[in-house]
Amino acid sequence: MEILMSILAGILFATAIYNLLQKQLLRIIIGTVLLSHGAHLFILTMGQLKTGKPPIIVEGVEQYTDPLPQALILTSIVISFGVTSLLLVLSYRASKLNESDNMEELRGSEHE
Structure with a gap:
């Protein structure tokens, strides 16, 4: 599973x-x-995938899944959603102002 x-x-x-x-x-x-x-x-793969194991330590459980990678991924998902939203808004605004979404045209000329 980890190789996949x-x-x-x-x-x-x-x-x-x-x-x-x-x-x-x-x-x-x-x-x-x-x-x-x-x-x-x-x-997630670095946290060693263990199927069927609980992510918390409770009485009687000897093997558990490390909850730290799951918490890091959850935080990262929220941050990447915010960054993606910001990038989409900025690219929409830049394409409307410049009437192009091509990076070569948005760069401008060397004489300006």
Whole structure:
């Protein structure tokens, strides 16, 4: 299971890097979202996946799942949602003002 999650995280990282290197703003934002999802899966895999084990220590339980990666991922999901919302609003505003979402056109000329 951990190998499958590692492969999936690697695929997400690869597609995120590919999208980050594109010229359209929306693809760059999709790249950042995929990068954060890949990081979530990577953190979850680092916590050693144990199916059927409770995330807390109670009486009579000898093996449990570490709750720290789950808490870190939950916090990271909230932060990445806020960053994604901010990026979408900024890209919408920039594309409306400049009538383009191409990064080459938004960069401007060297003479300005």
